[in-house]
Amino acid sequence: MTTNPKIIVLDDDPTGSQTVHSCLLLTRWDVETLRLGLADKSPIFFVLTNTRALTPEEATAVTREVCHNLKEAIASLQSEDSAVCDIQDFLIVSRSDSTLRGHYPVETDIIAEEIGPFDAHFLVPAFFEGGRITRDSIHYLIIDGVPTPVHETEFARDSVFGYHHSYLPDYVQEKTKGRISANTVERFLLSDIRAGSWQRLMNLTGNQCGVVDGETQDDLNKFAQDILKAASQGKRFLFRSAASILTALAALPPQPVAAEDMAQYVRGGKPGAVIVGSHVKKTTQQLEKLLQEPGILGIEVEVARLVDDSINQSATLLNETLTKVQAAHNSGKTPVVYTSRQELSFKDVQTRLQFGADVSALLMDIVRGLPTDIGFLISKGGITSNDVLSTGLALTSARLLGQILAGCSMVRTPESHPQFPNLPVVLFPGNVGDADALATVYRRLTKNL
Template sequence: MSARPKIIVIDDDPTGSQTVHSCLLLLKWDVATLKQGLLDNSPIFFILANTRSLTAPETERTNREICQNLQRALLETNTQDYLVVSRSDSTLRGHYPLETDVVSAELGPFDAHFMVPAFFEAGRITLDSTHYIETDGIRTPVHETEFAQDSVFGYGHSYLPKYVEEKTAGKIPAHQVKRFTLDIIQKDSTTALMDLKENVCVAVDAQQQADLDRFSQDLLTTASQGKKFLFRSAASLLTSLAALPPQPIAPDKMASYTRNQKPGVILVGSHVQKTTRQLEHLLKQPGVAGLEVDVARLNSDLTRASTIVAEILSQLASAYAAGQTAVVYTSRQELVFDDVDTRLAFGEAVSSLLMDIVRGLPRDIGFLISKGGITSNDTLSKGLGLTSARLLGQVIPGVSVITTGEEHPHFANLPVVLFPGNVGGDDAVTAAFQRMAAA
């Protein structure tokens, strides 16, 4: 088999790197920046498209721009051996099939696109083509969870062929979805893979990492023989495709990246129930000061943003001077909007407010934890103004740490924890905080 292909991940929020390390996260996708990713020593890099926060037209435009620039970057770097992954949520939320359709149109044709939503660190497994969340030994079909009720990306099926039929509005009927169940992927699947053609949709089972390790080897073997595949996956497939050694600094030693043993700041934007429980647990811990951002005030008058920012930064400065880590969190009550576009626009206004807070943080904070995918993407690209970042590894399972780098004009070498909204038990954010603050 030829050398391992470069794995190009177009990520719909900044948390898909949650099972790998030592690679680049790109927050811009001009040709020069994409060439930086292609020429990097790591076998994998991520393009943080953040499309889960965008409308469908914006998502289409963003993916098309990325793919067209990627075509040029591949040509100019003479990169011929590569795989493209449209990384999305392990609870099936996101712009499917829009994103894979655009990638297929721009970078195809492909022989197949694979649905691989497994993410083992968060208990997301797929058995007999049905996707589950497994918590404390109890498996719940994902359509019976809060995630399926998402006001933008809701759905009614956990059985992946029916999910595909639902999301494609019947364009791909359930009976046309190929099913790669455990009995297929746990043995040699190369013959089945070689038979795929015409961008057929394939639902892939996975119960443990070893399943995807084996399957990835067969994928790479068939790709080296000329098959062209596209992936719609969560994070665990990336672990197997990249096949990296252990991260340089162990998770329980990540405080070695914390600057000067200073307190940090924790930013909480995600509104899923899991995040709210984690926030409640965190606020009971010693050494933290909770600062609530009442977004209802913003809802009634968007001009109040600067007043709210000034209030929070004043409170934060007091907490920091007292040696406390400030926890800045948006109010938890669910607001009601007339339509999806209004909700997304308000979300952007809240994010803009939070980014004003990030830009006003004390320059010497020890670390920053960002909770929520959209919040994390905005923290990196807007709050910190990064074009790219180097992934250090994970502080707890499924939760990555990046560094701003030594050239950052305001926050040089700041470790930033990217914490997905839907990962971990009630004590998970507390655990990440305690590890980063251990120094």
């Protein structure tokens, strides 16, 4: 077995690549598309499942389908080329939100059932670029310089993925409904990681649940070295993680073009477009700052109108918005299309998810109707970004160029794209960056205009 296994990431929205570069993001998971990722020269690739936008039943079905096709893709490559390593030479990562929102343990259970057995699965939610650290098995979000247990933040009150614990063993017990009790969870504390965890990793069996601390990237780099060493000796591990452990496992060199210089990717030195779907408080703050920038024209989409009459209202909203977008573009401005910010209430989770799907469908119609000569596209929000790539731009895969800001990925469409060839697209998660972050990305892209 090699010491550098392929890292296969099943990403529940398209922002998990926010700490790496030069790899493929796949928006489809048929066998042929998965073969592209497996055969690619990069040590890591991402399958964008978008399961965070789905019901548990739908997430189960998608995850099972990916795993089934993945096994078939690996087997087909093996039959063609004996140099392609077998399934034991792969690390599987279920990448999810660094604030603990998502279908856990649904996705890791299905992966273990389909691609297991694993000796252990690890929860590694630390995401340093986003101000998330884990200390003494407690996960924190740093707010205004103060580490705040995540169960005290808005994210824990999420209407779909809410939770009550920042202490990860208790979180595991809560989410598994007691199937995994808190006192059986293996805790990898900072002191353990810094002293070395290899021997302890070698002793894990039976898909043991472990939770992993991390205060700095060096912590996860050290843990990853021990993981890879144990994997090289036959241990099989599964991860439920945020993005920072991926940096450590992939061990990539610096990205080819620095974040400050990414304006060179902008097509024809032209203004771009911004699509904002995320509703978290941070996005709203960032949007307010962006709208104050020169060369920007804000276009609000009153999505509450979709609640009353989704079909007719959707068509009306689409026409109204695209008319304003084209006018902004004609005047040399960058249109910022954003959904209305007020919080709406729904009778149940299914209705809320369906409304979200309706809003996303409208936004993707707007993306398809953008002027074909825009210089760049910024997509704000995880689910929005996934839909932009897979539906709005109808991509099968995209090459990740790198990060234009810590935690914010830039990809580029293929030269063969029928509508937007070689278009740089920024995937900006909803809850990343300070209040000026969105404006900073815009300024970096337009500094040559």
